[in-house]
Structure formats: C-alpha cells, structure tokens
Amino acid sequence: MAALGKARFLLQHKCSVYKLSGCRYFSVQSVRHSESKSPVGFIGLGNMGGPMAKNLIKNGYSVTVFDVSEQSKEDLRKAGANVVSSPAAVASEVDTIVTMLPSNPHVIEVYTGKSGILSTVKPGSLLIDSSTIDPMVSIDMAEQCSKKNATFMDAPVSGGVLAAASGALTFMVGGPASEFPAAKIILENMGKNVIHCGGVGTGEAAKVCNNMMLAISMIGASETMNMGIKLGLEPKVLKDVLCTSSARCWSLDTYNPVPGVLEGVPSSKDYQGGFATELMVKDLGLAQNVATTLKSPTPLGSLAHQIYRVMCNKGYARKDFSSAYMFLQDEKEEK
Structure with missing residues (x-):
C-alpha cells in the first residue's frame, strides 16, 4: 500500500524531480541532435506500431526498427526502415526511440532485458513509450532510464488503427515538461493531438x-x-x-x-x-x-x-x- 501511495503522489507531482523508493532523480537534460529529422528507433510493429513507424518514414525520418515478428519486420523493411536484431541494436544506433508494446511484461523486457534498450542506450537519449501499461511500471522505467542518463516518457495513444494509419492519433504524454517539446516534434508526425498531462505516469493514467x-x-x-x-x-x-x-x-x-x-x-x-x-x-x-x-x-x-x-x-x-x-x-x- 505504501508503494501505491507513492504512485498516487508521483502521478500528481508536476516537478522534474521525483521521489522513488527513498531516492531522488532528476529529469535528464538531453544532448540529442537539434535537427528535427534525426534518426528514430521504433520497437513494436503490430497493428498500431507498424503504421506509426511508417508515418515517421513518410515524414522523412530515417527509422531503425525491431519486432519479434519476422513478417512485421519485413513489412517495415519494404517501407524503407532499417531492420535490426534486438532492442539493444536499436538503442546502439539512435538516441530517440518510440516503443509500442502489448503489456507490462513486454515493456519491462524490452527496456531492461538482457538485449534490452538500457543495455546499450546512449546518454541523453529520449525514450518514448506508447504502450498502454500500469502507471507504476512507467514510473519504474523512468527511474531505470534515469540511471543510464536517459529520459523516459509515457505517451499512450487513442484513435485506433485508422488514426494510426492516417497519422491522426491523440498522444497523452507524461514526463518532464522540459523534454516535452522534443517528444512533441516526433509525435506530431504520427498524431494530430499531443497533450502533456503532467509527470511520468500521467499519460498512462x-x-x-x-x-x-x-x-x-x-x-x-x-x-x-x-x-x-x-x-x-x-x-x-x-x-x-x-x-x-x-x-x-x-x-x-x-x-x-x-x-x-x-x-x-x-x-x-x-x-x-x-x-x-x-x-x-x-x-x-x-x-x-x-x-x-x-x-x-x-x-x-x-x-x-x-x-x-x-x-x-x-x-x-x-x-x-x-x-x-x-x-x-x-x-x-x-x-
């Protein structure tokens, strides 16, 4: 119950300093490239993620992708994406990554697993998770990313497959206000509404x-x-x-x-x-x-x-x- 109480506090907290498990961590100030068309990574190419990644390509981005489905990877390869062998391989090539995964365990594995993003993530990277998961998992991922000097933001979507294909999604973003403009530049290529809801976890809420x-x-x-x-x-x-x-x-x-x-x-x-x-x-x-x-x-x-x-x-x-x-x-x- 104490942990859930902390979660509630964190979801309401608007500052860039968060308290987790007795420790403090600060939102990472990014050292990413300033140009808007910097390469982007995308992990999770299902009914929603596939069209979202394609919209990044259509809008001029170089996109490096990974998915467990060979068919999904081949589909994105044909669309012009660079296909790699693991989440770690994605993180080693780019410093902005979007993930779109089915559930809590998938997110945890993709970020913290043996071949996960955090095994090779570059300092200053921006990691945007568009999965729909428990807000507490988002908060935990943010803490893990912060230890690697990377910023995690939750940005689940609404609109369904038609909006994903047409680039008309709504993004509900949780994370440091200082990083929201950088995230918005990427997300606007896949959606028509990008709303900052507050600190990490509020997008999921x-x-x-x-x-x-x-x-x-x-x-x-x-x-x-x-x-x-x-x-x-x-x-x-x-x-x-x-x-x-x-x-x-x-x-x-x-x-x-x-x-x-x-x-x-x-x-x-x-x-x-x-x-x-x-x-x-x-x-x-x-x-x-x-x-x-x-x-x-x-x-x-x-x-x-x-x-x-x-x-x-x-x-x-x-x-x-x-x-x-x-x-x-x-x-x-x-x-």
Missing part, C-alpha cells in the same frame, strides 16, 4: 480513463444498434440518426460495430485487425486495479470488464473489441 470509457461506450453502441435493427431500422439510417443526435460518440460515428455501416473499420473486415478484445480486457484490468486502490466507484467499468472477459472465453479474444455486437447476436441465438 489518462489512457486508463479513456479506455474504460471507450469499453463502456462500445457496449452501449452495440446494444443500441442491435435493438434498433431488430425494431426494423436500416443500420446506416440508424447510425446517421444517432450520430446527429445526443447519442453521438466515437464508437458510433468512427468505429461503428455493425458490419457494413462504415468502410475500413474492423467490423466490416470480420473484426480482424484493430484492438483485440483480449487487450481491452488487459486495459480494463488496469482500470479496475486503479479503481480498487483509490476506492473510486466504477460499476459500469467493472461490468464492461466482465463482459469482455466472457467474450474472450467465447472465442472473441483475438477479434476487435467492437465484436461486442456479434457477441450480443450470438447470445441471442443461444437462448
């Missing part, structure tokens, strides 16, 4: 809140579209009505869960790609852990967590989380 709201709204959108269609409304007409009325939300107008209503979204591609249900379960688990620690009531967040966990057990784990619509259809057929 904002993302946990965002994804809990998103999970709840997607279930609501799925229930509403399902009921309206059963009432005889044509799906696209119902979407147009809802999206020009007080029910309008991102889950309806940008990422509609009903197949055929919008082009290019996962629901129109058999719920392939996008944000997997199992990852939404992971994010809702983070939210519930925070809610329990802070004694913050989240009845709808808790229910959404349960629904997506059931979906995973019913075969939807690897499908996009908007498959909640199909899950409701399946439940109807089973009754």
Whole structure:
C-alpha cells in the first residue's frame, strides 16, 4: 500500500524531480541532435506500431526498427526502415526511440532485458513509450532510464488503427515538461493531438480513463444498434440518426460495430485487425486495479470488464473489441 501511495503522489507531482523508493532523480537534460529529422528507433510493429513507424518514414525520418515478428519486420523493411536484431541494436544506433508494446511484461523486457534498450542506450537519449501499461511500471522505467542518463516518457495513444494509419492519433504524454517539446516534434508526425498531462505516469493514467470509457461506450453502441435493427431500422439510417443526435460518440460515428455501416473499420473486415478484445480486457484490468486502490466507484467499468472477459472465453479474444455486437447476436441465438 505504501508503494501505491507513492504512485498516487508521483502521478500528481508536476516537478522534474521525483521521489522513488527513498531516492531522488532528476529529469535528464538531453544532448540529442537539434535537427528535427534525426534518426528514430521504433520497437513494436503490430497493428498500431507498424503504421506509426511508417508515418515517421513518410515524414522523412530515417527509422531503425525491431519486432519479434519476422513478417512485421519485413513489412517495415519494404517501407524503407532499417531492420535490426534486438532492442539493444536499436538503442546502439539512435538516441530517440518510440516503443509500442502489448503489456507490462513486454515493456519491462524490452527496456531492461538482457538485449534490452538500457543495455546499450546512449546518454541523453529520449525514450518514448506508447504502450498502454500500469502507471507504476512507467514510473519504474523512468527511474531505470534515469540511471543510464536517459529520459523516459509515457505517451499512450487513442484513435485506433485508422488514426494510426492516417497519422491522426491523440498522444497523452507524461514526463518532464522540459523534454516535452522534443517528444512533441516526433509525435506530431504520427498524431494530430499531443497533450502533456503532467509527470511520468500521467499519460498512462489518462489512457486508463479513456479506455474504460471507450469499453463502456462500445457496449452501449452495440446494444443500441442491435435493438434498433431488430425494431426494423436500416443500420446506416440508424447510425446517421444517432450520430446527429445526443447519442453521438466515437464508437458510433468512427468505429461503428455493425458490419457494413462504415468502410475500413474492423467490423466490416470480420473484426480482424484493430484492438483485440483480449487487450481491452488487459486495459480494463488496469482500470479496475486503479479503481480498487483509490476506492473510486466504477460499476459500469467493472461490468464492461466482465463482459469482455466472457467474450474472450467465447472465442472473441483475438477479434476487435467492437465484436461486442456479434457477441450480443450470438447470445441471442443461444437462448
């Protein structure tokens, strides 16, 4: 509990000096190159990371990449990236790195593992993590990076695969204010909104809140579209009505869960790609852990967590989380 209390303090702290486990560390003043097109490293080339790295290349950056998937690496090689064999190899070549990884253990391994970033990181490097993880892990990574004279910032994203591909993501950034301008220069090539939320961990705090709201709204959108269609409304007409009325939300107008209503979204591609249900379960688990620690009531967040966990057990784990619509259809057929 003492550690969680420290975490809460750190998330609220706005200065560049942080207290962790009885020690003090200061934000590193970078000695990176001043030119905006300095080489960038990118680790984690999945549904989100791959398009993000490609946007850096499209915007004129030399990008060095690594991923455990050979196919993902080859895809980026064809796009013009320099592919290397490990996170350590990335860190040995560049002094600005973006990571986009699935969960806490992946981030810890990529940064602190035997072939991790910190084994070869250059002093003064800027390390930007866009994974969605526990804020406490971000705080710990920042401490580990500081021991290597490198700056760690958490910068999770919102917008989904379409925004990742079009460069329209929103970045929620936590870290030293003095380093935010340098991070923003890089992130603006992959997103249209880059928001400094405060100290290390506050970006993740904002993302946990965002994804809990998103999970709840997607279930609501799925229930509403399902009921309206059963009432005889044509799906696209119902979407147009809802999206020009007080029910309008991102889950309806940008990422509609009903197949055929919008082009290019996962629901129109058999719920392939996008944000997997199992990852939404992971994010809702983070939210519930925070809610329990802070004694913050989240009845709808808790229910959404349960629904997506059931979906995973019913075969939807690897499908996009908007498959909640199909899950409701399946439940109807089973009754």
